[in-house]
């Protein structure tokens with residue numbers, strides 16, 4: 001104390017808080033922790049365990065308990081083993097001061113820009129990270145331009161394909177429209193410098209001068225951001241980039257390895273002060289960790305008494321660094337030591353309570369079940385007593401069922417809230433006039449027709465309004481492989497005579513790796529090796545099989561990814577056909593390539609006369625009112641599927657109607673459904689309503705359409721159906 005005083009630290013005597021009254025549950029519990037003496041708790045409300053089905057309800061319960069305190073929370077300390085965001089919200093709803101220990105903050109999300117700027121310099125490129133960078137709410141690239149780049153990535157997840165330069169060309173054109181040539185060129189170069197910085201191996205590292213340039217660019221961008229809109233974020237970003245710059249300069253290395261860069265970023269962001277996280281002045285106090293409660297408090301609330309103590313800090317040291325630290329006498333805490341320290345802190349929380357100790361345990365958090373706290377196991381012999389259970393273990397749900405609930409010595413009185421009915425799912429919608437006007441003069445494609453026939457409301461939202469659902473991420477899994485297979489087919493199937501299958505196979509093998517890097521980069525990421533190896537082996541074989549099949553039918557290739565358009569009697573029809581072939585007599589035919597695990601869906605579609613895509617392509621390539629032949633070529637199964645009599649099929653499916661018949665049905669349904677829209681009516685087929693609209697349809701709406709639809713929140717369809 002004298003040393004502290006002499007160093008100028010103000011030292012005040014700690015206010016004495018009387019020990020718990022003898023014979024109370026709290027005194028019994030503290031004695032048990034001190035000398036192991038075991039006695040039954042009586043349920044006098046000094047030790048209470050609140051159990052809630054959800055963290056939300058737990059927060060409501062604690063907030064109600066605090067709100068019913070005549071002392072406005074004075075003398076109460078909340079010990080948090082994590083985040084208090086939910087509790088803060090519940091307190092704020094009651095006009096009580098918040099605790100300010102909420103981990104996520106608007107500033108944190110702003111820091112993503114720093115981490116993502118560095119994440120895109122590594123090889124192999126992680127397109128997901130690049131997409132995140134482009135879709136940041138606060139991004140160095142203007143949203144309209146970043147939108148073009150994000151769309152290119154979704155089309156081809158990589159930066160070496162055709163979509164990426166196409167997006168830059170669109171941006172260049174956009175800049176020309178918006179500003180003077182010189183200014184536009186400068187801005188274009190600046191935007192390119194954010195995402196085209198070169199790619200470096202994580203092990204050998206990024207050159208330090210490039211890392212420094214990124215820091216300076218970030219600092220310059222943050223400094224130029226609006227002080228009014230982004231004041232705290234702006235200042236914090238400048239602070240982080242400066243400390244990074246200083247650290248890089250101090251390193252004095254030519255390159256910085258990926259792991260080292262991660263450590264520096266973590267440290268710089270972690271140490272940053274966050275002005276958005278602050279407690280409000282009030283009687284109630286909070287500490288962020290059980291070990292931070294160092295003096296007695298009248299009432300202690302242990303919020304989120306559910307996990308196994310403080311989470312172990314991530315270890316940023318590798319073996320060599322740990323050895324170097326040990327050689328310098330610096331040894332990080334071992335897991336055993338950390339566990340011992342945790343236990344000491346837990347006991348100290350219980351021993352510091354003087355009038356009441358509340359453990360609050362949500363049974364689930366974010367939908368996940370929580371585990372019991374290890375300290376709860378130590379206290380189990382006392383807490384599981386048969387006497388006074390009602391007062392010791394309080395289910396928070398009691399607050400929802402009773403008007404008066406006693407918790408830890410306080411009577412909480414609840415009042416019924418007004419019931420607000422949630423919006424109901426709706427099958428029939430009245431459309432605004434502006435939307436109705438947009439249904440005129442439309443161009444339809446196979447996809448838009450499929451959407452319309454499946455669900456007219458989905459077609460309206462996706463194709464007329466232009467909404468994209470929440471699943472607008474990068475293509476993954478089968479879709480990514482499908483896109484890659486299409487690119488590979490385009491690379492090896494030149495117009496003209498069908499090449500020899502062996503040469504197709506050899507060429508596909510030679511092209512494969514380059515194409516993956518340019519257009520399917522997620523396959524190069526760790527964890528995807530098996531998938532990549534499978535595709536590398538199967539795709540060239542599949543394309544060789546396609547070539548052999550087309551050769552056996554005497555076909556020649558007219559082109560791949562051929563854009564077609566035509567009048568469909570009432571609307572314009574457009575489409576891009578994967579492979580257009582010509583038979584020996586010069587007749588055109590369409591081959592639609594599919595990469596999918598099973599052929600069942602396509603067989604059913606053909607059998608039910610609902611192969612809308614094939615019917616559309618046939619119509620686009622046909623003449624004199626007749627559709628051209630068309631077939632699916634299933635690359636994984638190496639079969640060509642179409643209706644009976646198709647010159648392209650290796651497997652003919654007996655169908656309810658042929659492809660010309662399917663097209664007639666599509667056209668008739670289009671007339672019925674567009675008529676409905678033009679009368680101002682939207683029909684969500686997933687709900688099965690609209691029977692009284694007396695629609696004259698050939699193909700029924702698809703009630704399963706909702707399973708893969710991402711617009712269910714708008715039509716409010718029950719989630720169990722979308723999850724089915």
Ligand code: SF4
Pocket residue numbers: 454455457458684685686687705706707709710711712715716717
């Ligand atoms: S969720 Fe179902 S009903 Fe709603 S728009 Fe999508 S397909 Fe139509």
